[in-house]
Amino acid sequence: AQRVTQPEKLLSVFKGAPVELKCNYSYSGSPELFWYVQYSRQRLQLLLRHISRESIKGFTADLNKGETSFHLKKPFAQEEDSAMYYCALNPGGYGNNRLAFGKGNQVVVIP
Amino acid sequence: NAGVTQTPKFQVLKTGQSMTLQCAQDMNHNSMYWYRQDPGMGLRLIYYSASEGTTDKGEVPNGYNVSRLNKREFSLRLESAAPSQTSVYFCASSEGVPGPKYGYTFGSGTRLTVV
Numbered sequence A: 001a002q003r004v005t006q007p008e009k010l011l012s013v014f015k016g017a018p019v020e021l022k023c024n025y026s027y028s029g030s031p032e033l034f035w036y037v038q039y040s041r042q043r044l045q046l047l048l049r050h051i052s053r054e055s056i057k058g059f060t061a062d063l064n065k066g067e068t069s070f071h072l073k074k075p076f077a078q079e080e081d082s083a084m085y086y087c088a089l090n091p092g093g094y095g096n097n098r099l100a101f102g103k104g105n106q107v108v109v110i111p
Numbered sequence B: 001n002a003g004v005t006q007t008p009k010f011q012v013l014k015t016g017q018s019m020t021l022q023c024a025q026d027m028n029h030n031s032m033y034w035y036r037q038d039p040g041m042g043l044r045l046i047y048y049s050a051s052e053g054t055t056d057k058g059e060v061p062n063g064y065n066v067s068r069l070n071k072r073e074f075s076l077r078l079e080s081a082a083p084s085q086t087s088v089y090f091c092a093s094s095e096g097v098p099g100p101k102y103g104y105t106f107g108s109g110t111r112l113t114v115v
Helices: none
Strands: A003-005 A010-014 A019-021 A024-026 A032-038 A045-049 A060-064 A069-074 A083-090 A105-110 B004-007 B010-013 B019-025 B031-038 B042-049 B064-068 B074-078 B087-094 B110-114
Touching (some): A010 A019, A019 A105, A024 A069, B004 B087, B019 B031, B019 B087, B031 B064, B042 B064, B042 B074, B074 B087
Parallel strands (some): B010 B110
Antiparallel strands (some): A003 A024, A019 A069, A032 A045, A083 A105, B031 B042, B031 B087, B064 B074, B087 B110
């Protein structure tokens, strides 16, 4: 079964400092990876998909199949980045109809 | 374009009471899901419906039942609420064929407290 690991529950960074959220997965195939963000008391929103290779709100994430990782990075943290971040995996293919989520990272940006 | 709509937003139940959480989507998505969110546990899948007419158990189905009423609606029922079911419940939908290739669209959540 696929598994998504986000090792750090809480990450505190100063405004303007770089932030990196780690995500590792265990799956032998070619999964699709996502990052979701949840701001305080709001619904989860899609932040990034690895297949899009885009930068959203200054965040980027690169899929490293050799290291089975999909770390989320931003060079300069802003206060509005304080939120909960979830990494998620779609194994793909027929019969795999749901995402597997990590336990999440709480990010606190200190002014 | 409402996306995924959940009702109610807040609910307090007494132990043993029953209730149904409602979820509807207007994006013509095939698949719908119910998750619960608990501190330190992340998102755990309760039940999902890959397509209209089918439902399957997720990680934590005990104490819950679901109904895929039609393509738009997917409800979650607690028959006899327990304090361990205090949580935030999220409904989500995806195109679903094959799998949630483009990810999920989430509802705004239901904050349930069982006393």
